[in-house]
Amino acid sequence: xxxxxxxxxxxxxxxxxxxxxxxxxxxxxxxxxxxxxxxxxxxxxxxxxxxxxxxxxxxxxxxxxxxxxxxxxxxxxxxxxxxxxxxxxxxxxxxxxxxxxxxxxxxxxxxxxxxxxxxxxxxxxxxxxxxxxxxxxxxxxxxxxxxxxxxxxxxxxxxxxxxxxxxxxxxxxxxxxxxxxxxxxxxxxxxxxxxxxxxxxxxxxxxxxxxxxxxxxxxxxxxxxxxxxxxxxxxxxxxxxxxxxxxxxxxxxxxxxxxxxxxxxxxxxxxxxxxxxxxxxxxxxxxxxxxxxxxxxxxxxxxxxxxxxxxxxxxxxxxxxxxxxxxxxxxxxxxxxxxxxxxxxxxxxxxxxxxxxxxxxxxxxxxxxxxxxxxxxxxxxxxxxxxxxxxxxxxxxxxxxxxxxx
Amino acid sequence: xxxxxxxxxxxxxxxxxxxxxxxxxxxxxxxxxxxxxxxxxxxxxxxxxxxxxxxxxxxxxxxxxxxxxxxxxxxxxxxxxxxxxxxxxxxxxxxxxxxxxxxxxxxxxxxxxxxxxxxxxxxxxxxxxxxxxxxxxxxxxxxxxxxxxxxxxxxxxxxxxxxxxxxxxxxxxxxxxxxxxxxxxxxxxxxxxxxxxxxxxxxxxxxxxxxxxxxxxxxxxxxxxxxxxxxxxxxxxxxxxxxxxxxxxxxxxxxxxxxxxxxxxxxxxxxxxxxxxxxxxxxxxxxxxxxxxxxxxxxxxxxxxxxxxxxxxxxxxxxxxxxxxxxxxxxxxxxxxxxxxxxxxxxxxxxxxxxxxxxxxxxxxxxxxxxxxxxxxxxxxxxxxxxxxxxxxxxxxxxxxxxxxx
Numbered sequence: 001x002x003x004x005x006x007x008x009x010x011x012x013x014x015x016x017x018x019x020x021x022x023x024x025x026x027x028x029x030x031x032x033x034x035x036x037x038x039x040x041x042x043x044x045x046x047x048x049x050x051x052x053x054x055x056x057x058x059x060x061x062x063x064x065x066x067x068x069x070x071x072x073x074x075x076x077x078x079x080x081x082x083x084x085x086x087x088x089x090x091x092x093x094x095x096x097x098x099x100x101x102x103x104x105x106x107x108x109x110x111x112x113x114x115x116x117x118x119x120x121x122x123x124x125x126x127x128x129x130x131x132x133x134x135x136x137x138x139x140x141x142x143x144x145x146x147x148x149x150x151x152x153x154x155x156x157x158x159x160x161x162x163x164x165x166x167x168x169x170x171x172x173x174x175x176x177x178x179x180x181x182x183x184x185x186x187x188x189x190x191x192x193x194x195x196x197x198x199x200x201x202x203x204x205x206x207x208x209x210x211x212x213x214x215x216x217x218x219x220x221x222x223x224x225x226x227x228x229x230x231x232x233x234x235x236x237x238x239x240x241x242x243x244x245x246x247x248x249x250x251x252x253x254x255x256x257x258x259x260x261x262x263x264x265x266x267x268x269x270x271x272x273x274x275x276x277x278x279x280x281x282x283x284x285x286x287x288x289x290x291x292x293x294x295x296x297x298x299x300x301x302x303x304x305x306x307x308x309x310x311x312x313x314x315x316x317x318x319x320x321x322x323x324x325x326x327x328x329x330x331x332x333x334x335x336x337x338x339x340x341x342x343x344x345x346x347x348x349x350x351x352x353x354x355x356x357x358x359x360x361x362x363x364x365x366x367x368x369x370x371x372x373x374x375x376x377x378x379x380x381x382x383x384x385x386x387x388x389x390x391x392x393x394x395x396x397x398x399x400x401x402x403x404x405x406x
Numbered sequence: 407x408x409x410x411x412x413x414x415x416x417x418x419x420x421x422x423x424x425x426x427x428x429x430x431x432x433x434x435x436x437x438x439x440x441x442x443x444x445x446x447x448x449x450x451x452x453x454x455x456x457x458x459x460x461x462x463x464x465x466x467x468x469x470x471x472x473x474x475x476x477x478x479x480x481x482x483x484x485x486x487x488x489x490x491x492x493x494x495x496x497x498x499x500x501x502x503x504x505x506x507x508x509x510x511x512x513x514x515x516x517x518x519x520x521x522x523x524x525x526x527x528x529x530x531x532x533x534x535x536x537x538x539x540x541x542x543x544x545x546x547x548x549x550x551x552x553x554x555x556x557x558x559x560x561x562x563x564x565x566x567x568x569x570x571x572x573x574x575x576x577x578x579x580x581x582x583x584x585x586x587x588x589x590x591x592x593x594x595x596x597x598x599x600x601x602x603x604x605x606x607x608x609x610x611x612x613x614x615x616x617x618x619x620x621x622x623x624x625x626x627x628x629x630x631x632x633x634x635x636x637x638x639x640x641x642x643x644x645x646x647x648x649x650x651x652x653x654x655x656x657x658x659x660x661x662x663x664x665x666x667x668x669x670x671x672x673x674x675x676x677x678x679x680x681x682x683x684x685x686x687x688x689x690x691x692x693x694x695x696x697x698x699x700x701x702x703x704x705x706x707x708x709x710x711x712x713x714x715x716x717x718x719x720x721x722x723x724x725x726x727x728x729x730x731x732x733x734x735x736x737x738x739x740x741x742x743x744x745x746x747x748x749x750x751x752x753x754x755x756x757x758x759x760x761x762x763x764x765x766x767x768x769x770x771x772x773x774x775x776x777x778x779x780x781x782x783x784x785x786x787x788x789x790x791x792x793x794x795x796x797x798x799x800x801x802x803x804x805x806x807x808x809x810x811x812x
Contacts, residue, residue: 051417053484056488060495064476068473088465
């Protein structure tokens, strides 16, 4: 069972989580619980770290931000004990959750479950702080924002769990964000691949890596709400499953949007081999994940412009990296725009149907929404637009693909 | 260098701490820094833990509250790096600071300095969260409130430091609390023993255990303010020293008060051997530190009343322990009073002078202040009074012993 920040926001909510965990224990299940920090806490800690230095050492950044989940893990263990359920917390370095050394974007490499399995077999619920691990040098690492989902799936895989229930503030995966499109529909099932594309383009229900990991490790993940009382249905939310299990395949599963990217344009780059590699090599060395990339012919002969997106949180770092690499790259200028959004349509049915992208471009064009960049995959089409059109674009596409609830 | 909660309260203050540390480094010193949590943070965390359960599992309580210092340690390391000073944080389990397994009141048993010494020799400031350690079972422990002073002295001893500068919100040790007695005087020097008695009765400048440890390990401790700009005097605060070093011995060094105790009376206890041991044995098993003890003859023949004080924070626990031990002890009733204060006069000069206690009782009696209990040591006389008389009693005694500044 994994509980997100809104589910852990305050002692009253933590008690409700304890009571839900107690219910699973009463049904005869051995339970491990992965917890996020209280809603708002990680933002508070990130704010401290950035205030101390905008380019904070990421190893120390991890020391600061990992404490949010440490707090809730201890509190849930206390609340479980108060509810008569034996429990103890297992911090990242205690389990241990071994990760790579890439601070603040670490990846889990192994979860040692020997001690925790013995403890669970003896009747104790294991409470594990999400988001955190320990690097090869014995220092605290974190997995990046939303990493607790990945912690949960990794632990579920390591424990060979029957199910990984991810409790959040929504009751499942919808065809799009119901706050933007009131007629969005809840999906009963979705494939790992669709979920992966939805997560990676900002559906925000599950973190990308957690879905990748679930797919790789064949972990049955359920998304469900911690705000709806527990009933008798063991699958009340949305099950994320293999494509084989997924019967009712529609053309498009959902429309997603992502406002967490920023656009950077490196202008006046010499149009010769190795220069683009110099740009993205420098960013990769700084652990910046570049997403959409467009290369244009520039006005000045012999040079080109390169446009790409990076996570907004890494915009300052990226600009810093580019400034330092200016001599090596030899560009004329760097401009950036954080007011962009990426809109995507996703569906495994797309593989066998042409014209999905055309429908998208036409629907957006009809509303006068300019497309700044395009990327596609086998089951996804994404476009970058001005942020102010986000909601309009999502609503238009949801209708265009016939997803509106009747 | 050790910085308390008010010195770490917010990023601006943490930057000032970084600049003070940078000054010591610039003077050619190798520096280790021990930090407290931001002012108010530990209270917030303790509040969470108690809200989750008033009798929270202390091992989990430690997991929760230790995070406050983890946050400031990371932030100070970031701020030092931003100021151009190489630095890294060393958490309790990383150093490691090995403690006993008595969660929330653990004692430091050993500090492994091998890795940190190598790091310091290589020019990196070591930033160590106070208050926390790791128990024999590898779980997080804490030292009890104010434990960061002890962390600092233990680390100073383990590092064979020349000096342990404890920065706080006062500029030294005073003859009493200047907020109560404006004419209180700052002491240039004080002995470990006097400091110990002042700390243990609530002078609040240094934690008791830190002074015990400094005395045992002969660590030269300086108390000074982080709110006064650094000058050229290496000893601008109050030095806590050996009695040999202490020249100007006055009769009384200071007057202290403590409002953190509560009085418990166990009435109708069978007046026979072993019964008192049953009371204090049960409390000791629960790790409650009992302070003043008075045994009275009760009105009912063959029974007695036992009155004692415990830390106010442990009043609920103590009452719980006594309720559970009722069958074993066989008392008639338990009553408690949290509205009490302990007032003490302290001074090594007292050893060779009679009449110190008489002066105290007379001064208090003249003001109609009733004495509920008395304890004495070689260099201290303490009385328990109703809390409402605290300030009056302190002022009266400060004047009676001639401590008022002219």
